Amino acid sequence: MAAARTSRLTDYPRPNVAVDIAVLSVVDATLCVVVQRDDDGTAMLPGRFIRERRTVADTVGEVLQLKLGLSPDHIHPHLLRVFDDPDRDPRGWTISIAHAVALPAAQLTDVVGELVPVTPAGTLTSGEVLLYDHTQIIAAATDSLRERYEDRPDPDNLLPQPYTLSELRELHEAILGRRLMRDSFNRRVQPLLAPQTDATGSPVTRAAGGRPARLYAKDGPPTATFGWKLPSRDDG
Structure with missing residues (x-):
């Protein structure tokens, strides 16, 4: 005899559902993440x-505003994935x-x-x-961040524009966790950037400890890519 079917949702166990957010940034050429602390x-x-009758997007905004003190306006978090190990939270069945x-x-x-440093593998440096x-x-x-960079x-506009090619390369090195070949990096990025000029058409530069370096801003469609993986300095 077939088991009786049910259409009552209360007959099924339901997990708690949460939203967790990793906020990343680069501070002093180091990739960092915002952590908080429990009691x-x-x-x-x-x-x-x-909460009841709230969406995932609503809850993302609440975490940004209520937990982090950030205005959710103009912030666009990336969905990572669902973390659903039944034993991930000892307090009870919870998916994130x-x-x-x-x-x-x-x-x-x-x-x-706290903004704390993280390793390229995503663990806390400490x-x-x-x-x-x-x-x-x-x-x-x-x-996910490294894939984009x-x-x-x-792509996440961590550097204020305009910037020098060296500043841009150092940002990518901090995120990718490896040194990049300067000349190869410059060849890849320059077609995607616009050199800045003043009202007379002269190059705009910035002195950064050595000779003045040209300033650049993004140019072209946001979908334009490097084409292939950025070469590391030790790639030969």
């Missing part, structure tokens, strides 16, 4: 359970819809939390272990 002082990512966002350091001066599976979320966030010049 025991354990590092964790900012997050929030989805994890997001990441990269913001300039200047926008995080008053953020609620070796500190985060709450639950938040280390895995940071690793996914840094992977292998493809286009500063």
Whole structure:
């Protein structure tokens, strides 16, 4: 005899659903993530359970505003993936819809939390272990960030424009976690940038410890890419 079918949703177990956000930035040529701390002082990512009749997008905005003290206007977090290990939270069955966002350091001066360095693998440089599976979320966030920065010049606008090619390369090195070949990098990015000129048509430059360097801003469609992986300095 076939089992009776049910259409009552209350007959099925339901997990708690949360949103966790990894906020990344580059500070002093170092990739960092914003962490907060629970009552025991354990590092964790900012997050929030989805309240009744609220959407994921609503909750993302609430985490940014209520937990981090950031205005959600003009911030566009990237959806990473769902973290759904049934044992990820010892308090109970909880899934996390994890997001990441990269913001300039200047926008995080008053953020609620600490900007701490992370390794290219997404772990805290200090070796500190985060709450639950938040280390895995940071690793996914840094992977996503590196994929974007292998493809286009500063796609998340972490550098104020205009900038020099050296400043742009150093940003990419901090995010990718490796040194890049200067000449090869310049050949890749220059077709995607516009050299800045003044009212007379003369190049705009900035002195950065040595001879003046030309300033550039983004040019062309935002979908334009480098074409292939940026070569590391030790690639020969």
